Amino acid sequence: MKNKENPYIPFDATITSIKELNRFSKSYRFDSPEIRELNYEPGQFFEITIYGVGQSVIGATDSMFDEGFELAVLNTGGLVSSKLHQLEVGNVVGIRGPFGKPFPMDEFKGKNMLFICAGIGFWPVRSAIKHVLANRSDFGKMNVILGVREPSLFCYVNEVEEWIARDDITVQQTVDGIPEGEQWNGEVGLITVLTDKFEIDNPEDWVVLCVGPPVAFKFIGMSLNNRGFTDDQIYVSLERKMKCGIGKCNNCLIDGRVYVCQNGAVFTLAEVKALPGGLD
Amino acid sequence: MATYHPLIAPVPNGEDFVFAEVKSSKEIAFSFDKTKKSLKEFLLKPEEVLMTASFTEGKAKPAPIDDTMKILFGARPCDITALELFDQVFSIDYDDPYYLSHRKNTIILGLNCLNLCKNGFCGITESFAPKKGYDIMFTELPGEKFLVESGSLTGEKLIHKSMNVEGVKEEDRIPIIQTFKSMNDNLSNEKSLAGISSIMALDHQALWDEYGEKCLACNLCTSVCPTCWCFTVHERIAVSADDLSDVTKTEKYRHWTSCLFKDYHTVSGGHVFNPTTASRLEFYYKHKFKGIPEKFGVLGCVGCGRCVSACPVGIDIRESLERLTNVEIDIYEPSESSESSESSESSDVITELRL
Numbered sequence: 006m007k008n009k010e011n012p013y014i015p016f017d018a019t020i021t022s023i024k025e026l027n028r029f030s031k032s033y034r035f036d037s038p039e040i041r042e043l044n045y046e047p048g049q050f051f052e053i054t055i056y057g058v059g060q061s062v063i064g065a066t067d068s069m070f071d072e073g074f075e076l077a078v079l080n081t082g083g084l085v086s087s088k089l090h091q092l093e094v095g096n097v098v099g100i101r102g103p104f105g106k107p108f109p110m111d112e113f114k115g116k117n118m119l120f121i122c123a124g125i126g127f128w129p130v131r132s133a134i135k136h137v138l139a140n141r142s143d144f145g146k147m148n149v150i151l152g153v154r155e156p157s158l159f160c161y162v163n164e165v166e167e168w169i170a171r172d173d174i175t176v177q178q179t180v181d182g183i184p185e186g187e188q189w190n191g192e193v194g195l196i197t198v199l200t201d202k203f204e205i206d207n208p209e210d211w212v213v214l215c216v217g218p219p220v221a222f223k224f225i226g227m228s229l230n231n232r233g234f235t236d237d238q239i240y241v242s243l244e245r246k247m248k249c250g251i252g253k254c255n256n257c258l259i260d261g262r263v264y265v266c267q268n269g270a271v272f273t274l275a276e277v278k279a280l281p282g283g284l285d
Numbered sequence: 286m287a288t289y290h291p292l293i294a295p296v297p298n299g300e301d302f303v304f305a306e307v308k309s310s311k312e313i314a315f316s317f318d319k320t321k322k323s324l325k326e327f328l329l330k331p332e333e334v335l336m337t338a339s340f341t342e343g344k345a346k347p348a349p350i351d352d353t354m355k356i357l358f359g360a361r362p363c364d365i366t367a368l369e370l371f372d373q374v375f376s377i378d379y380d381d382p383y384y385l386s387h388r389k390n391t392i393i394l395g396l397n398c399l400n401l402c403k404n405g406f407c408g409i410t411e412s413f414a415p416k417k418g419y420d421i422m423f424t425e426l427p428g429e430k431f432l433v434e435s436g437s438l439t440g441e442k443l444i445h446k447s448m449n450v451e452g453v454k455e456e457d458r459i460p461i462i463q464t465f466k467s468m469n470d471n472l473s474n475e476k477s478l479a480g481i482s483s484i485m486a487l488d489h490q491a492l493w494d495e496y497g498e499k500c501l502a503c504n505l506c507t508s509v510c511p512t513c514w515c516f517t518v519h520e521r522i523a524v525s526a527d528d529l530s531d532v533t534k535t536e537k538y539r540h541w542t543s544c545l546f547k548d549y550h551t552v553s554g555g556h557v558f559n560p561t562t563a564s565r566l567e568f569y570y571k572h573k574f575k576g577i578p579e580k581f582g583v584l585g586c587v588g589c590g591r592c593v594s595a596c597p598v599g600i601d602i603r604e605s606l607e608r609l610t611n612v613e614i615d616i617y618e619p620s621e622s623s624e625s626s627e628s629s630e631s632s633d634v635i636t637e638l639r640l
């Protein structure tokens with residue numbers, strides 16, 4: 006992390022482009038001298054400050070291997086996320102980070118990779134997917150499962166189309182339902198309709214990266230256990246309130262003892278299940 | 286050349302005592318049970334600006350830290366023991382420049398307790414005799430005398446510069462040893478909280494539910510507690526009184542918060558991680574008696590009893606610990622007469638140390 010002498014001070018970054026991901030979400034690209042030197046890994050997160058308004062913690066959606074540093078923001082209606090949605094190209098924000106333990110991508114080398122992305126859980130996982138794509142020969146098979154509430158909520162659609170067109174990656178998508186007026190010819194049902202059908206004969210050769218709402222972890226975990234995966238092979242990323250990112254403020258503690266900002270936010274499902282309240 | 290340092294010391298406040306800046310040693314209460322609040326507010330400010338920046342351009346600058354050297358007299362052993370925890374919290378992995386600056390610039394003059402204070406149980410938590418964390422420790426001896434010991438180089442220098450501090454004489458030997466013997470008899474306790482971490486991992490739902498029904502989540506216990514340090518960080522526009530039209534100045538600031546507040550566990554989007562008061566009390570106890578010991582090697586409670594005195598609905602940590610561990614914790618009510626009288630000699634020493 007930058008600014009080790011005063012870990013609370015962000016560096017400035019200018020918004021260089023903004024994209025609408027869906028009607029609730031936007032992605033932002035930033036630039037600044039500090040960003041050009043930024044080193045971060047999939048699964049790590051940043052804190053973005055809108056000076057005078059507030060701060061918010063956001064997982065990296067990108068990898069360092071292509072276009073640059075990007076964060077995606079869902080407008081929850083809260084003060085900071087709605088202000089973020091009003092920002093324009095050229096505006097300056099503060100950035101601190103990266104924080105947290107990344108997905109241990111090096112340990113996954115040689116493994117087959119299954120990515121399960123529920124809702125906006127896709128964003129942090131995308132960072133890991135891009136890492137694997139950039140180092141494709143280091144990994145075995147690659148499957149991506151995406152689930153959203155309704156078809157219009159899919160994000161990074163063009164990019165996903167490109168993945169679908171490749172022959173070294175299998176993408177499956179599902180929606181919880183189809184509201185009136187929306188078109189969808191694919192699978193309908195919770196994300197477990199796809200994990201339930203996941204066909205493999207060598208589960209020990211796989212690693213699963215799964216991000217979504219914690220309640221989904223319970224059901225996805227069960228479905229994966231039925232397919233022969235153990236909880237140690239399933240990596241998840243947890244969301245908690247975070248104010249400092251450096252183990253000082255206690256806001257991210259689970260069970261009064263595990264710091265999500267330092268001990269996570271990436272955990273194995275086995276670790277999370279062992280933690281009272283971990284799956285809340 | 287004499288340099289004036291602000292002196293903070295216990296002063297009477299209604300039925301209680303509080304730390305306040307004093308101008309004369311006559312204002313100082315030398316016999317005080319303990320201050321109502323701990324001394325943490327001088328090191329971890331209830332609110333502190335971390336940085337300023339421009340609304341439009343950023344360019345964040347760390348806020349200047351008030352680094353006036355202060356002398357804090359009357360730190361009780363429990364409060365000094367708590368500093369062992371805070372010193373770790375604010376220097377582990379990343380230095381917290383604000384806390385560390387206040388800590389460095391606060392000379393801690395401790396005052397040993399010879400008897401247990403109201404609601405205190407520092408014997409059980411073994412926090413009545415800190416081995417470090419202070420610059421000078423005062424121990425009241427019979428005959429209006431004080432034993433003055435240094436705990437740091439700063440303390441050592443202060444003592445040497447003080448005119449009315451004499452070397453320990455042969456006739457002082459016995460009274461000194463006896464004072465510590467009686468202090469030990471009065472404060473130490475053969476009982477302990479051994480196993481508390483393991484016990485915290487068990488299910489105590491009935492207890493949390495019972496306390497959860499009573500607790501108002503008012504945060505009085507956590508704000509007086511010397512070992513609670515949870516804070517939150519916010520941004521605001523900082524309009525200066527000099528130029529009301531300039532609304533471009535912003536501040537990042539932090540302030541104390543409490544794990545007993547629902548808001549503390551609420552994330553963007555509205556999900557609350559510990560939604561009931563019972564679950565938040567469980568979190569509070571687990572942090573103090575499992576999380577803190579695991580990470581920092583010390584208990585998250587120094588037995589000062591302030592939370593007991595503060596709680597408007599009578600939640601008593603001694604009772605909870607008793608129910609958790611089955612170890613009986615004696616309740617001690619000091620009698621008025623056992624308190625020692627004011628000592629003129631001690632005030633001289635303090636005055637002297639201000640030089």
Ligand code: SF4
Pocket residue numbers: 506509510511512513585586587588589590591592593602
């Ligand atoms: S929990 Fe209560 S008794 Fe323990 S240190 Fe805090 S205020 Fe004192």
Ligand code: SF4
Pocket residue numbers: 499500501502503504505506507545595596597598599600
């Ligand atoms: S002082 Fe008592 S009522 Fe208030 S938060 Fe603490 S335990 Fe609950």
Ligand code: FES
Pocket residue numbers: 246247248249250251252253254255256257258264265266267
């Ligand atoms: S976010 Fe402050 S301790 Fe984790």
